[in-house]
Amino acid sequence: MSHTINFQQAGEQTKAVHAGEYPDPATNASAPNIVMSTTYVVDAGTTFSVEGLEENEKWIYTRWGNPTIRQLEEKLAVLEEAETAVAFASGMAAISALLLHCLKAGDHAVVSDVAYAALSETTNEMIPALNIGITKVDTSDPDAVRAALQPNTRLVYVETPCNPLLRLTDIEAVATLAHNAGALLAVDSTFATPAATKPLLLGADFVIHSLTKYLGGHGDALGGVILGRKADLTPLRKKTAIRLGGTLSPFNAWLILRGIATFPIRMRVHQENALAVAAYLEQHPKVKQVVYPGLPSHPQYDLARRQMHNFSGILTFRTEDGPAVARRLAEKLRIIHYAVSLGHHRSLVFYLSSRELLQTSFHFSTPEQLASWNAFAGDGIFRLSVGLEDARDLIADLEQAIRD
Numbered sequence: 001m002s003h004t005i006n007f008q009q010a011g012e013q014t015k016a017v018h019a020g021e022y023p024d025p026a027t028n029a030s031a032p033n034i035v036m037s038t039t040y041v042v043d044a045g046t047t048f049s050v051e052g053l054e055e056n057e058k059w060i061y062t063r064w065g066n067p068t069i070r071q072l073e074e075k076l077a078v079l080e081e082a083e084t085a086v087a088f089a090s091g092m093a094a095i096s097a098l099l100l101h102c103l104k105a106g107d108h109a110v111v112s113d114v115a116y117a118a119l120s121e122t123t124n125e126m127i128p129a130l131n132i133g134i135t136k137v138d139t140s141d142p143d144a145v146r147a148a149l150q151p152n153t154r155l156v157y158v159e160t161p162c163n164p165l166l167r168l169t170d171i172e173a174v175a176t177l178a179h180n181a182g183a184l185l186a187v188d189s190t191f192a193t194p195a196a197t198k199p200l201l202l203g204a205d206f207v208i209h210s211l212t213k214y215l216g217g218h219g220d221a222l223g224g225v226i227l228g229r230k231a232d233l234t235p236l237r238k239k240t241a242i243r244l245g246g247t248l249s250p251f252n253a254w255l256i257l258r259g260i261a262t263f264p265i266r267m268r269v270h271q272e273n274a275l276a277v278a279a280y281l282e283q284h285p286k287v288k289q290v291v292y293p294g295l296p297s298h299p300q301y302d303l304a305r306r307q308m309h310n311f312s313g314i315l316t317f318r319t320e321d322g323p324a325v326a327r328r329l330a331e332k333l334r335i336i337h338y339a340v341s342l343g344h345h346r347s348l349v350f351y352l353s354s355r356e357l358l359q360t361s362f363h364f365s366t367p368e369q370l371a372s373w374n375a376f377a378g379d380g381i382f383r384l385s386v387g388l389e390d391a392r393d394l395i396a397d398l399e400q401a402i403r404d
């Protein structure tokens with residue numbers, strides 16, 4: 001049997017099952033083995049510095065490279081149609097390695113003013129303390145991105161749909177702006193996933209995923225990845241990934257590899273369930289607003305339809321007196337877990353108070369930025385990650401818990 005599949009012609013589900021996976025050469029085992037070894041027996045004269053490390057060299061030390069992690073990287077590169085991928089211990093390990101790879105003292109970056117909280121907090125203080133300038137703008141407005149670009153801008157960093165607002169950024173438009181200014185574009189595509197959007201095909205230079213979310217999909221393994229061109233990622237792997245050491249555990253790589261086998265199938269059901277739950281919430285008398293890219297009421301529905309081939313499974317909603325409803329949900333929900341995180345097979349819901357987030361994570365500098373926040377979130381939102389349970393059970397669970 002030959003194990004080479006032409007993935008350029010294969011469908012998404014065939015890629016998800018087969019890419020990066022080969023029968024074990026020692027045993028012919030059909031499923032991938034986990035290689036947990038941290039070190040490998042090598043020949044005398046083997047290099048001791050990662051500087052001398054060649055691509056596809058023998059395995060030497062797992063922080064430098066590991067067969068199970070490499071299988072996951074190959075699968076992710078095929079799914080995202082990227083030249084290559086570097087896996088990390090978490091999404092934040094990937095993001096911090098990317099920032100330190102792209103930016104040095106004296107450089108400047110433009111960053112989405114609303115994005116994953118830990119990225120927002122890192123770029124509020126830690127990165128500026130390295131004498132790297134950061135301008136936060138609403139990247140859903142290309143004019144705001146254009147106005148923020150400076151001669152020393154090296155990176156534009158966006159998240160679309162962004163956490164937690166589900167506001168979108170037009171990747172093609174922002175890629176053109178960034179490139180015209182001599183900057184690279186990084187897109188955190190965790191919410192969209194490769195089932196919805198392939199940012200590299202729209203002009204982005206780097207794609208980031210928290211593998212903890214939809215790609216792993218089962219809430220049992222942290223992981224992260226950066227995808228892009230070999231010319232960028234080979235030095236990133238050597239200089240930033242291997243030295244900062246945010247290496248993915250091979251066991252987590254194996255769990256995520258296994259999770260991805262069903263990824264396209266899961267995304268279809270996440271979308272179908274999210275549409276059903278969003279439609280239910282939109283007509284609920286206690287619900288003031290529902291934001292979901294798959295609803296015609298989303299203010300960027302046209303962009304969502306153009307840029308997302310799957311609307312994914314995350315929605316937000318608002319009610320009167322959010323904190324009181326949050327207490328009811330935490331006490332009364334039976335199926336949906338009141339918990340942070342998203343993209344798991346289990347449904348998760350969590351209340352995010354605007355007052356808290358605007359203090360800790362998101363610092364706005366213009367009235368337009370605040371107005372856009374208010375339009376999407378008001379005084380606070382419930383973020384609901386719609387899982388793979390039956391939609392009617394999720395709706396019944398919400399119905400009995402939202403009721404007074």
Ligand SMILES: *Cc1c(COP(=O)(O)O)cnc(C)c1O
Binds near residue numbers: 093116210213
């Ligand atoms: C969760 C998340 C991250 C961080 O990923 P971790 O694996 O928790 O470190 C980054 N970006 C987005 C959009 C996320 O949802």
